[in-house]
Amino acid sequence: MERTGRASLLAGFLRQMGEVSILFAETFRNLFRKPWEKKNFLQQLEEIGARTLPVVSLTAAFGGLVFGLQTYVGFHRYIGHGSEAYGGPIISLGLTKELIPILVGLMVAGRVGSSMAAEIGTMRISEQVDALFTLGADPNRYLVVPRTAAAFLMLPCLTLFGDIIGILCGAFYNVTLMGVNGTVYIRNTLLYLQFWDVVSGLIKAAAFGILIAVIGCWQGLKAEGGAEGVGRATTRTVVIASISILIVNFFMSKFLPG
Amino acid sequence: MIRILDLHKSFGPKTVLAGVNLDIRKGETMVIIGQSGSGKSVLLKLLIGIMAPDRGEIRVDGTAVTSLRREDRLRVARRFGMLFQAAALFDSMTVGQNVAFGLERYTDLGPAEVAERVADSLAKVGLRGIERLMPHELSGGMKKRVGLARAIAYRPEIILYDEPSTGIDPIRADAINEMIILLKREMNVTSVVITHDMVSATKVADRLAMLYEGRIIALGTPDEIRRSPDPVVQQFIHGRAEGPITNW
Numbered sequence: 001m002e003r004t005g006r007a008s009l010l011a012g013f014l015r016q017m018g019e020v021s022i023l024f025a026e027t028f029r030n031l032f033r034k035p036w037e038k039k040n041f042l043q044q045l046e047e048i049g050a051r052t053l054p055v056v057s058l059t060a061a062f063g064g065l066v067f068g069l070q071t072y073v074g075f076h077r078y079i080g081h082g083s084e085a086y087g088g089p090i091i092s093l094g095l096t097k098e099l100i101p102i103l104v105g106l107m108v109a110g111r112v113g114s115s116m117a118a119e120i121g122t123m124r125i126s127e128q129v130d131a132l133f134t135l136g137a138d139p140n141r142y143l144v145v146p147r148t149a150a151a152f153l154m155l156p157c158l159t160l161f162g163d164i165i166g167i168l169c170g171a172f173y174n175v176t177l178m179g180v181n182g183t184v185y186i187r188n189t190l191l192y193l194q195f196w197d198v199v200s201g202l203i204k205a206a207a208f209g210i211l212i213a214v215i216g217c218w219q220g221l222k223a224e225g226g227a228e229g230v231g232r233a234t235t236r237t238v239v240i241a242s243i244s245i246l247i248v249n250f251f252m253s254k255f256l257p258g
Numbered sequence: 259m260i261r262i263l264d265l266h267k268s269f270g271p272k273t274v275l276a277g278v279n280l281d282i283r284k285g286e287t288m289v290i291i292g293q294s295g296s297g298k299s300v301l302l303k304l305l306i307g308i309m310a311p312d313r314g315e316i317r318v319d320g321t322a323v324t325s326l327r328r329e330d331r332l333r334v335a336r337r338f339g340m341l342f343q344a345a346a347l348f349d350s351m352t353v354g355q356n357v358a359f360g361l362e363r364y365t366d367l368g369p370a371e372v373a374e375r376v377a378d379s380l381a382k383v384g385l386r387g388i389e390r391l392m393p394h395e396l397s398g399g400m401k402k403r404v405g406l407a408r409a410i411a412y413r414p415e416i417i418l419y420d421e422p423s424t425g426i427d428p429i430r431a432d433a434i435n436e437m438i439i440l441l442k443r444e445m446n447v448t449s450v451v452i453t454h455d456m457v458s459a460t461k462v463a464d465r466l467a468m469l470y471e472g473r474i475i476a477l478g479t480p481d482e483i484r485r486s487p488d489p490v491v492q493q494f495i496h497g498r499a500e501g502p503i504t505n506w
Contacts, residue, residue, distance in 0.1 A: 127346035130308045134340040135408070136332060136363035 023140075023218050024210075027148050030141045037137075037146050044150035048112050048209075049157060055111060059103045060095075060162035064169030067091050067099060072174050084174060085184035089192030091170040096193070096201045100162040102249055105208035108155060109241035113216040116147055117237040120220025121230040129221065139221070148213040155209030156202040163198060196258045204252050208245050215241045259284040259448050260305065260416070265314035266472075267300055274300050276472030278314070287442055287449040289459045291494065292469035293503065298452035299343070301469065302418045305450065306338045307331040318416075336364050339409030339447075343421040345401040347393040347408070353380070354389030357408045364412040379407040382444075383437060399430035403437070410441060417441065419451040423458040431458060438462045456495050460484075468494065470503075 071087035071094075079086075120143055123129050132139050167189070174180040216237045223233040260282040267275040274297035282288045292298050303309045305316060307323065316324045323334050339360075347356050357376045361367060367375065373389075380386060383403040393401060402422065409417055419438065423431035435458050442449055453459050459466060460480040468476040468483070468491055476483055476491045483491060493501030 123348075126344060126349075127342045128348055130303065131340070131342060131346040131348070133308050133332070134306055134335055134338060135360035136336060137359075138328070138332060 019222070020214060020218050023144065023221070024214050026140050027144045027214065027217075030138070030145050031149060033141070037142050040142065040146035041150055044146050045154060047115075048108065048147075048150050049154040052108055052111055052154075052158060053161065055107050056104055056158045056162050057165055059107055060100055060165040061169045063099050063103050063162075064091070064095060064166030065173050067094055067166070068170035068173035071170070072178055072180070082181075084178065084180045086188055087174060087180075088171065088185040088189035091174075092167050092189050092193040093197055095166040095170065096163045096198045098201070098249070098253065100166050101159050101201045101204040101208065102245060104155060104159045104162050104205060105212065105245040105249075106242055108151070108158070108209070109212045109245065110238055112151070113212040113237045113241045114234045116213065116216030117219040117223070117233040118230055120217055121223030121233040124221055124223050125226060125230060144214070144217040144221075147217055148210055151209035151213035152206050153209070155205040155212075159202055159205035160198070163201065194258070200252075200256045200258060203256065204249060207248060207252065211244050211248060212241045215244065259319060260450075261315075261317040262301075262305075263315045263317070265301070265304060265316065266312045267297070267304060267309070268312055273472055275304075275311070278469070278472070278474055280467055280474055280477070282448060282450060284448055285442075285446055286464040287438065287451060287462050289451045289453060289463035289466050290469055291452075291454060291456070291459050291466060293494070294454060296469050297472060298454075298469055299420055302340070302420055302450065302452055306340055306418060307335055336412070337415045338418060339412070339414035339416070340418040341402065341405050341409050341420060341422055343424055345393075345405035347396075347401055347404060349393050351393075352389060353385075353391050353393065353396070353404050356393070356404060357389075357411050360408060360412045375411055376407075379411040380404070382410065382441070383407045384433070399426045399433070402426060402430075402434060406434070406437060406441075410445065410447075413445065414447065416448045416450070419449065419453075421453055421455075422451060423453060423455045428457075431455070432461075434458075435461045456497070470494075 068087070068091055071091050072084050075084045075087050120129070129139050129143070132142055171185060171189070175182040175185055219233040219237045219240070223229045262278055262280040265275050265278040278301065290298050290301065300309065304311050311324055314324070315322050318334060318337065321334075323331065326334065348359065351359070354373075354376050357379055358372050361372050361375055376389060377386070380388065383406050385400065385403055385407065393404070396404065422434045422438065426434070438449060438451065439462055441447060449462075451459070451462055463480050465478060466480055466483045467474045470490055476486050476488055478486070484495065486492065490502050493503050
């Protein structure tokens with residue numbers, strides 16, 4: 001009985017992985033086919049980029065502040081007074097490679113991924129997705145490709161913006177609020193923060209963008225059962241996308257060079 | 259024109275279509291009747307290519323469309339127009355954009371010609387000057403008519419109607435029936451209507467087919483169906499709770 005339950009759980013997991021993989025493959029193939037849904041793509045750039053900017057700014061600012069605070073406490077407590085200026089590179093490295101890409105990914109999963117699932121789920125339930133097909137628009141090209149392409153492009157932009165805000169806020173806490181030597185702090189940061197540290201964070205963000213969009217669209221396209229079904233699709237998108245981001249982040253950290 | 263051969267479709271353990279066979283002639287209005295949940299909407303979605311059958315074939319003018327690749331299926335969909343049960347208007351677009359949607363994809367018309375065709379299609383369904391309204395500003399009957407205008411705007415050869423009279427009052431339902439008859443006469447389209455409304459069915463049909471337990475159990479003109487000796491058909495067309503149909 002227990003073995004049957006485990007087997008069906010595994011079968012369900014594999015089926016879902018298969019569904020996402022097929023959707024991803026179809027989306028990737030359609031990315032290079034014309035005609036492109038330019039209007040939808042531009043709308044999604046605005047939705048994912050410009051409209052997510054305030055929440056990303058706030059998250060990055062407080063991420064930078066708290067990371068700056070803990071680094072200051074660490075240096076002050078374990079190495080001693082005056083060593084806090086060496087925290088700059090650590091703050092920058094931690095923010096650009098790990099914290100900001102993850103925070104941006106989680107914020108976008110919550111704000112944009114859920115709205116993708118809700119919008120497409122509502123369209124599916126009210127037969128608008130079927131109507132697209134009857135009117136000559138492939139739902140994958142019309143709905144999934146523009147969202148995935150826009151998320152792939154905008155997540156690195158948001159992350160880069162978040163990196164700058166986070167680093168500035170970390171510096172603000174240490175230099176302005178705690179009186180750390182600004183010249184040494186900035187010199188150390190510029191000396192030890194490498195270009196690749198920033199780029200690897202942006203590569204992660206691009207991967208998170210694809211994950212969020214494909215998961216949000218997948219959940220929306222398979223939504224059924226009225227408003228309750230749309231609600232379930234929205235919740236699942238946030239949960240699955242958030243967990244996937246954390247898992248993929250670990251493996252990318254492990255296998256990306258540097 | 260359309261030949262449906264041994265069509266099967268299941269969803270998990272539930273069998274919806276279990277070997278449907280039906281010929282639909284060019285220019286006729288075929289009405290498919292049956293209980294709610296009998297698979298009528300699924301049959302329409304299989305016809306237009308939204309869903310793929312588990313087994314069987316659909317031929318349009320001799321071409322087996324069910325075995326076409328998705329890309330080619332989209333091209334075949336150009337020959338069809340579909341009125342959805344709840345109209346399925348795109349709620350983020352205006353009425354005008356909704357009606358223009360298929361035109362912009364299926365034709366090479368310029369913006370001025372598209373606008374003209376949109377106005378003409380809306381006029382055909384008795385709606386003028388509402389291009390700028392949003393779907394949420396329309397009544398149920400208006401939504402259906404806009405859905406119909408959208409379906410006929412690019413002049414398809416075959417129009418599929420999914421429960422055209424459901425959810426609207428009897429007067430508006432009759433107006434939709436009149437429109438189905440008018441469009442057939444003016445545009446010479448082949449129509450497939452699915453409904454469980456017998457008043458609507460007998461009014462618009464050239465022939466009727468009854469879908470029951472996944473198969474077509476009766477086929478004929480409205481008069482022939484009315485005279486059918488089959489107790490299942492009689493129970494359904496007279497809307498009686500007592501009879502061989504017990505799964506209601």
